[in-house]
Each structure stands twice: as structure tokens, then as C-alpha cells.
Amino acid sequence: MEAYLKYFDLLDLSPEATIDEIRKNYSDLKALYSGDSIEITALNEDYSQELIQDYLLRLDCAYEELSLLLENKRPVVIKKTITMDDGMSDWIKSINNFTGVALRTIRERMGVDVKEIFAATRIQPQYLEDIENEKFSSFRAEVYLRSYLIEYTRFLSLDTEKVLADYLPRYRKFQGINADI
Amino acid sequence: MENSGKHCKIWAVGGGKGGTGKSFITSSMGTSLALKGSKTILLDADLGGANLHTFFGLNRPRYSLSDFFDKKIPLQDIIVHSGIANLGLVTGSLGSLDSEGINYAQKQKLFRHIRTLDADHILIDLGGGTHINTLDTFLLADRMIVVTVPEVTAIENMYQFIKSVYFRKMKFIFKTYDLNTTIQETWKNRAAHNIRSLKDLIAHLKDSSEHIRSIFDREMSGFIVHIVVNQVRTPKDILMGENLQNVCMNFLGLPVIYSGYARQDEAVQKNINSKEPFMIFNRISPVVKEIKTLTENIITGTQLIIRKDLANGSLP
Numbered sequence: 001m002e003a004y005l006k007y008f009d010l011l012d013l014s015p016e017a018t019i020d021e022i023r024k025n026y027s028d029l030k031a032l033y034s035g036d037s038i039e040i041t042a043l044n045e046d047y048s049q050e051l052i053q054d055y056l057l058r059l060d061c062a063y064e065e066l067s068l069l070l071e072n073k074r075p076v077v078i079k080k081t082i083t084m085d086d087g088m089s090d091w092i093k094s095i096n097n098f099t100g101v102a103l104r105t106i107r108e109r110m111g112v113d114v115k116e117i118f119a120a121t122r123i124q125p126q127y128l129e130d131i132e133n134e135k136f137s138s139f140r141a142e143v144y145l146r147s148y149l150i151e152y153t154r155f156l157s158l159d160t161e162k163v164l165a166d167y168l169p170r171y172r173k174f175q176g177i178n179a180d181i
Numbered sequence: 182m183e184n185s186g187k188h189c190k191i192w193a194v195g196g197g198k199g200g201t202g203k204s205f206i207t208s209s210m211g212t213s214l215a216l217k218g219s220k221t222i223l224l225d226a227d228l229g230g231a232n233l234h235t236f237f238g239l240n241r242p243r244y245s246l247s248d249f250f251d252k253k254i255p256l257q258d259i260i261v262h263s264g265i266a267n268l269g270l271v272t273g274s275l276g277s278l279d280s281e282g283i284n285y286a287q288k289q290k291l292f293r294h295i296r297t298l299d300a301d302h303i304l305i306d307l308g309g310g311t312h313i314n315t316l317d318t319f320l321l322a323d324r325m326i327v328v329t330v331p332e333v334t335a336i337e338n339m340y341q342f343i344k345s346v347y348f349r350k351m352k353f354i355f356k357t358y359d360l361n362t363t364i365q366e367t368w369k370n371r372a373a374h375n376i377r378s379l380k381d382l383i384a385h386l387k388d389s390s391e392h393i394r395s396i397f398d399r400e401m402s403g404f405i406v407h408i409v410v411n412q413v414r415t416p417k418d419i420l421m422g423e424n425l426q427n428v429c430m431n432f433l434g435l436p437v438i439y440s441g442y443a444r445q446d447e448a449v450q451k452n453i454n455s456k457e458p459f460m461i462f463n464r465i466s467p468v469v470k471e472i473k474t475l476t477e478n479i480i481t482g483t484q485l486i487i488r489k490d491l492a493n494g495s496l497p
Contacts, residue, residue, distance in 0.1 A: 012427055032424050039424040042336035046378045046432055055431060 004069060007062035019070045020122045023144075026063040030056065067147050084110070084157070092158065098166040100134040107132075107156060121151040128152065136174040145171055189296060192304045192479070193322030195346075196329055197338030199309035202411040203227070203328045205453070206443065207306040208236035209472040210479075212460040215268035219301040222260060222269040226318065227308030231273030237263045238456035245272045249294070250287065256294045265458060269300070285317060292321050309338075311345045320350050324479055326407045326440070329425075331418040336425065343406050343435050344379050351383075354400045360393070380434035406435070407479050410442040416491045418442070423487065441475025441485045443468050444496060467496075 008015050011025045033040065033052055040047060084092075088109065095102055107114075114128045127148055130138040139145040149167060153160040194207045207223060214221045225233035226246065234241060242261045248254040260269040295303055305322065307315050319325055325346070329339040355364045367374065367385060376382050387394045410422045422439035429437045446468050452459035460469055478485055488497065 012423075029427065032427070037424065038331070038333045038336060039421060039428050042333050042340060043428065043432055044337060044340075046340070046380075048377070051377075051432065 004066065007066050010058060010062045011066070018122075019067065019147075022063065022066050022070065023147075026059065027140075029059055033059070064143060067143065071147065071150060096166070098158075098163040099170075100132040100167075103152070103163075104132040106158070110156060112156065117152060117155050120155055121148075123148050123151055134170065136171050139171065142168065142171060142175070189298065189300050190302050190324060191292070191295060191322045192302060192324040192326060193307055193319045194304065194326045194328060195307040195309075195315060195319045195342060196327035196335075197309060197311060197342035198329070198335045201309075201328045201330045201335050202443075203308065204233050204236065204306050206326075206328045206409055206411060206472075207304050208233055208458070209443070209460055209468075210476045211263075211268055211302075211304045212265055212458055213473050213476045214302050214304075215263075215265050216460065218267065220267050220299065221302045221304065222271065222298055222300045223263070224271040224295070224303060224305045225273035227273055227306050231308075233306055234261075234270060234272050235456060236453065237265070237270065237458050239263070239270070242270075242272045249291070256291075256298060260298075263458075265461060273306075288314070288317060288321065311338075311342050313349070316346050316349045319346055320353070324407065325405070326409060326479060328409045328411050330412045331410060331414075331421050339408075339425075340429070340433065343429065343437065344433060346406070347404065347435055348379060350404060351401070354396065358396055360396075363389075363393075378433070380432065383434050404436060405482070406437045407440040408437050409440055409475055412445045413442045413496075414445050416496060419487065419491060419496075422485065426484070438478075438482065438484050440478040440483075441471060443471045443475070 005015060008017060011017075011022060011029065013021055013025055017025075033056055040052075091109075092106060095106070107117075114125045117123065117128055118125045127138060129135075131145070131148060131152060136145075139148075146164065146168065149164055150160055153163045192210070194203050194210075196203055204225075204227065211221050211223045223233055224246070225231045227233070231245070239261065242259075244254060244259045244261075246259065249256050249259055256271065259271050261272070262268075263270045305318065307318060327339055327342060329335045352361065352364060355361045364382075364386065367376070367389075368382060371377075371382070374381075374385050376385055383397070387397055408422055408425055410418065410425075413419050413421075419442050422442060426437050426439045429435045444467060446466050448463055448466050449459045449468050452463050457463075459466065460472065463469060474485070491497065
């Protein structure tokens with residue numbers, strides 16, 4: 001637990017922080033220390049690329065550990081009960097390719113609005129739509145997309161592992177192509 | 182610190198760079214406290230330009246701080262009325278606190294006398310610079326406040342000021358424990374210990390012995406500097422205070438609290454130029470609320486709470 005307290009500390013948060021606050025502080029701090037902000041350049045001799053890199057590395061690690069912790073311990077969110085008859089669940093079971101389009105089709109057939117997913121998960125509707133449109137450029141790192149997908153699939157009572165295994169490789173391929181450019 | 186059992190709290194306002202609005206913030210915080218009914222005294226110790234009285238539309242009063250030192254006039258008799266209920270003012274004079282001629286004993290004497298004054302809060306405007314006299318006066322206060330503006334030069338000077346203050350305090354404490362050679366030796370051999378910054382030095386000293394670690398924990402734990410960001414123009418400027426707090430912690434190892442900000446406001450500038458205390462004359466400027474908030478945060482030692490959606494909008 002000691003380690004987790006350190007992670008919260010690094011992200012400038014109290015241990016009661018929610019996953020959203022963790023996400024927000026992580027991206028804010030990352031932006032602050034990755035860019036050439038006034039706050040950083042004014043450090044002069046107290047600043048070195050090496051120190052910053054070391055800090056960013058610890059920040060990434062803290063964020064990953066904390067998201068894992070919170071995902072597992074997360075209290076069950078109150079959501080509208082999704083009525084799934086046998087026909088529907090058989091249909092979902094038959095799906096093997098969880099593309100964005102497939103995810104949207106499932107969601108719409110369940111009669112769920114993205115706003116409802118937002119209300120329960122606090123994931124911005126924009127990101128939910130980006131997942132369904134496979135607009136990969138919206139996700140700066142796999143860790144974001146992954147955690148959003150976990151929330152999304154849990155809300156729809158889908159097989160999370162199955163969806164991740166099918167969906168994430170396309171994102172990685174996109175990232176790989178991007179890295180080459 | 183002697184007589185610290187007294188109810189009166191001493192606030193020191195410094196911050197390295199000149200022109201960041203220390204006198205403006207000091208006079209406004211003082212007014213805010215006085216308006217709330219606390220007996221407050223402002224003390225002007227700014228070398229370069231002792232002009233705190235101007236914020237209240239006063240001419241330079243007859244007596245100043247130098248009369249306390251040179252002519253032994255009681256501090257009580259130097260206080261002039263600011264024109265605002267509950268608010269008194271002690272004017273500075275060139276070369277008073279910043280002069281090399283005033284030694285540590287005299288400064289302590291001044292603080293002893295300050296603490297006997299009949300007041301709830303005493304606010305000292307220190308002016309700019311990192312002169313040893315300024316640092317020592319800053320350290321004698323119960324509440325340490327730095328004022329900066331969202332500009333790279335001001336922030337450079339602010340980091341430098343907080344670092345200098347911390348280092349000064351550290352040296353002072355090590356001296357009282359007869360450890361001053363330790364700190365000097367360590368710093369001299371910093372290359373060997375892979376010490377690149379004040380933060381590294383602190384970490385190294387703490388790790389070097391359990392004794393030193395306990396001294397740090399005991400003596401330095403109360404060291405907290407309050408940051409005020411003045412002349413903000415954009416939401417980004419407001420958020421800068423949070424960033425400064427984070428950078429100070431992570432890269433300098435210095436505990437600071439972002440207490441609040443005051444925006445750039447033409448109307449306030451106009452008040453000052455007409456020698457009108459704006460907290461009284463100007464009831465509509467958002468700066469009035471901002472000053473009240475930051476003053477309250479300094480009293481309670483709390484961090485400014487910023488609305489989460491601020492970054493996307495305009496100034497609140």
C-alpha cells in the first residue's frame with residue numbers, strides 16, 4: 001500500500017481520488033513536464049533532460065499502477081439493466097470481430113445511448129464515439145484506450161478480454177505506422 | 182522564536198523580483214483583514230521604493246522605521262492611521278532593513294517590538310531582492326508569502342528566492358546543532374556525492390544519518406511558502422500556480438502552497454493612480470474577491486481550489 005500512496009503523491013492527489021482525477025492530473029502533469037512551459041524553463045540549472053525523463057518515467061509508472069488498482073477495486077456502478085434475451089446473447093456470442101462498427105451495432109441494439117455510458121463511467125462521449133469510429137489518433141497512449149474499452153465493455157456486459165484481444169492490435173498497428181513516420 | 186505565544190501573526194511578503202506587485206498585494210491583504218475586523222498593521226520594509234503609504238493616498242509620514250533604529254522612537258509612535266478602520270501603517274525608509282548596518286540582533290529586536298504591538302496581524306512588505314537581510318526577515322515571520330507574475334523572469338527569481346530562503350534556514354538550523362561544517366563539506370564535495378541541486382543535497386543529508394533526518398523532520402517541517410500569482414490574464418496563468426507548486430516539490434524539494442491569484446484589472450490600476458484604496462473604492466472588480474480568497478487561504482494554510490473546467494474557458 002505504501003507504494004500506492006507514493007503514486008498518489010506523485011500525481012498530486014489524495015488516496016481518495018477517482019480514476020477521472022487520476023487521468024486528468026496525469027495528462028496535465030505529463031503536458032507540463034513534456035513541453036517547454038515557463039514553469040520548467042525558469043528552473044535553469046535545476047533542470048536537466050535526464051531529471052525530467054526520470055520524473056516522466058515515474059509518472060507513467062504511477063499512472064499505470066493506479067489505473068490497474070482502481071479498475072479492479074472499482075465499486076459496481078449503478079446502471080440501467082440491459083435486457084438481453086437469448087437471441088441477443090447468442091448473436092453477441094457469435095461475433096468474433098469487435099470492430100468499432102460492431103461495438104456500435106451492439107450498443108444500439110441494446111438501446112444504450114453513449115450519454116448513459118458517460119454518466120456511469122465519466123468517459124467523455126467524444127472518446128466513446130472515437131472508439132466506435134476507430135479514430136485512433138484521439139488516444140495518445142494505449143493505456144487510455146485500454147481503460148476506456150474496459151469500462152465500455154463492462155457497461156455493455158461484453159466479454160472484455162475478447163474485445164481487447166480483437167480491438168487493440170489495430171490500434172497498435174496504427175501506432176506503429178505512426179511511429180515510422 | 183521568542184514571544185511566539187502572542188496572538189499576533191507576522192506575515193512577510195517577498196519574492197525576488199521587483200515590480201511583481203508585492204506592495205499592492207500586501208496593502209490589499211491588509212485592507213481585507215482590517216475590513217473583516219482584525220487589527221492589522223502594515224510595515225513597509227522595501228528598500229528600493231518604500232511606497233506602501235501611496236496605496237492609501239497618504240503623503241510620506243513624518244516618522245519612519247529608521248527613527249525606530251536611530252532615534253529609538255517607540256514603534257507604537259511610528260504607526261500612522263491608514264484611513265481605514267483597524268489598519269495602521271509603519272512607513273519604511275531608504276536603507277532601513279536592507280542596509281548592511283542593521284545586524285541580526287537589531288532585526289530580532291525589531292521583531293520583539295513588533296510582537297508587542299497591539300494587533301492581530303502584522304504584514305511586512307519586504308520588496309524585491311535576495312539580500313541576506315531580506316531573507317532573514319522573511320524567515321522570522323509566521324507566514325511566508327511570495328508574490329510572482331506569470332513571466333519567466335519573475336518565476337526564475339521566485340525559485341531563486343525560495344531556494345535561498347530554504348538554504349538560509351537550513352544553514353541556520355545546522356549551526357544551532359553544531360553541524361554547519363557538515364553541510365559545507367557536503368556541498369564542497371557535491372560532485373563526489375552526485376549532488377546536482379538543493380533537492381539532491383537535502384536528500385543526501387537526510388540519508389547520511391538518522392540524527393540529521395530527525396533534525397530535518399523536526400525543524401523544517403513547518404517551512405511552507407505561500408505563493409500568490411499577480412497580474413493574471415488568462416486561465417492558463419491561474420493554473421500556473423498549481424504547476425509552480427508541483428515543480429517546487431518535485432524539482433527543488435521545497436514545500437509551497439498556491440494560495441491564490443489576482444488578475445490584471447485596469448479599474449484597479451486607475452484606483453491606485455488616483456491614490457484610492459481600491460478594496461474600499463472599488464466594489465465591483467473581481468480582484469476584491471480574489472484578494473479575499475487568497476488572504477483566507479493563507480490564514481488557513483489551504484491551497485486554492487480551481488474549477489476543473491477552467492482551462493477551457495475564460496477568466497471566471
